[in-house]
Amino acid sequence: MKKRFDRVRTTGTALVAWAVLVGGGLAGGGRATAADTGIERAEAVQVAPGVTYDEFRMRLPRGIVHGHLLTVDLTDPAVSVDLLYPGAASGRAPVSELADAEDVVGAVNGDFFNISETQHPGVEVTGSADGPAVSSGRELKGAVPNGQRFGPVLPPGATTEDVLTVGYDHRARLDRLALRGTVRSAEGSWPLRGLNQYALPVNGIGAYTATWGAASRERAVCGTDTDRRAGCVTNTAEVTVRHGRVAKVGRHPGKGQIAAGSVVLLGREDGARRLRGLHVGERVRISHRLAGQEPGRPLLAVGGFPIVRNARPVGGLDTAAVTVRTSAGIADRGRTLYLMALDGEKGKHQTGLTVRELADLMVRLGAREAMDLDGGGSSTFVSRDPYDDELRVRNHPSNGKERPVANAIGVFSSE
Structure with missing residues (x-):
């Protein structure tokens, strides 16, 4: 279908002239x-x-x-x-x-999204949204820390986990979606703190799937939970898990499309220390879900x-x-x-x-x-x-x- 940047004028059959409404509220x-x-x-x-x-x-x-x-x-x-x-x-x-x-x-x-990295020269800009995202019932990503969001300052009581949802019951709601996840191996069990996010919490581990795309993951280790402008950390580790087993262990965030059936785990600070303890061939189980406060699973969620x-x-x-x-x-x-x-x-x-x-x-x-x-x-x-x-x-x-x-x-x- 032909794409057009066009504009419908308020004439003819398209729209009737401005009318002052009458009646109740x-x-x-x-x-x-x-x-x-x-x-x-x-x-x-x-x-x-x-x-x-x-x-x-x-x-x-x-x-x-x-x-x-x-x-x-x-x-x-x-x-x-x-x-x-x-x-x-x-x-x-x-x-x-x-x-x-x-x-x-x-x-x-x-949603608001990451549009600029002027404070982190040389770091690739991603278009990733600030908040959680669900499309057709599929969980795409979690929320970045409040202090990392690109949008305006949040009003009191609001968080990056706030979303508009539409459920399978065809009802719209305001809700919050928090990431609940775990990384389990013979070395221990650790909380998963990110899912396809352009920013990870300090000391956290994030999971990246094919849904992330081919963009660099370096931005995820920049800034802190309270200061988006803080520098990028060097204490990092990245582990590729393919079909439930460690396939690769590296020290730096990578880039490129993630293959179906693979998950890349990226850690910073204490999270990096934990990932560096994993070994090629070791079995790793990764689980995650976006948990809401309202009943039922969302079909759509936008931050x-x-x-x-x-x-x-x-x-x-x-x-x-x-x-x-x-x-x-x-x-x-x-x-x-x-x-x-x-x-x-x-x-x-x-x-x-x-x-x-x-x-x-x-x-x-x-x-x-x-x-x-x-x-x-x-x-x-x-x-x-x-x-x-x-x-x-x-x-x-x-x-x-x-x-x-x-x-x-x-x-x-x-x-």
Whole structure:
């Protein structure tokens, strides 16, 4: 299918002119007035059964906030949601490319990710996400330490383990996914502290599978649990385990695609000391899972941090930095999912939002829970046009073109 960086204008059959909503509050299932929400919304267009798209505007003293919203009815049997990623946990790709490859009906960018290594000259930059990731029920990666994340400072109480999930029961939730894993050998049993992560905890051991990709693993031993800018350690060890037995023992992080059936164990500090005690041919058992606080296994999990709980903004959200934002919201006890991205078009008196303003906006749109996803130049919103089936980028990414990202939330329809 032809890929296009295009834009649907608010004309003709695509979208009806801006309409001031009338009636009761959105959270109760009705329609809201501009006085209630301060938001003007265009008439929604059905992208697919159970999936609608509309645009909105909100006027602030400093300018106009222009946004794009996908409303997903998770109870519709034709609808499904999954995490899109570029085939490797260390890779990046534009949202439209991820969506077109999977033939989705709509998508927004997902988690914050490692985008720069200026503080570690010579270390390869990976596109790996900060938080846990699950796609089609498959656990892709765990969360980096809080102090290592590339995204903005977390609000009080939030961690890199915070995720938005959609379960096999077709319900969306905010949850936390913690890595639970063990490395067992004749030398002892040690906790596994990482899974396909661009940063490992101090003294930790991480596991890397074919899902990681071909990128270098050197970044994983840089920084500390509290300081991303700290240097890279030299006390490291790397062990390749093939079909349950040690095949290779080395001293430094490697690179290159990991073969199916193999797992690379990378250790730093005390973790390296333990791995150096292993010997070629020795049997090693590696187990891991991402354990949540909510019941059931997630079909999808994407990292970010909570900004709305119980229809109220959480405390301690940033009120200073204004930028383009992306967010996912939940309503109707997990039965409705909102995917929202702001427009980053330059000029036209447009403005972005602070994180606190984003939380207020998601409540006004009807969300009872919401998560902040990666923003700025990463904010991208795509959907298929219901009239010609072309995939289009609906917003203007603030960099003037799409930024390759670590992952995205994709919406599918069997019809």
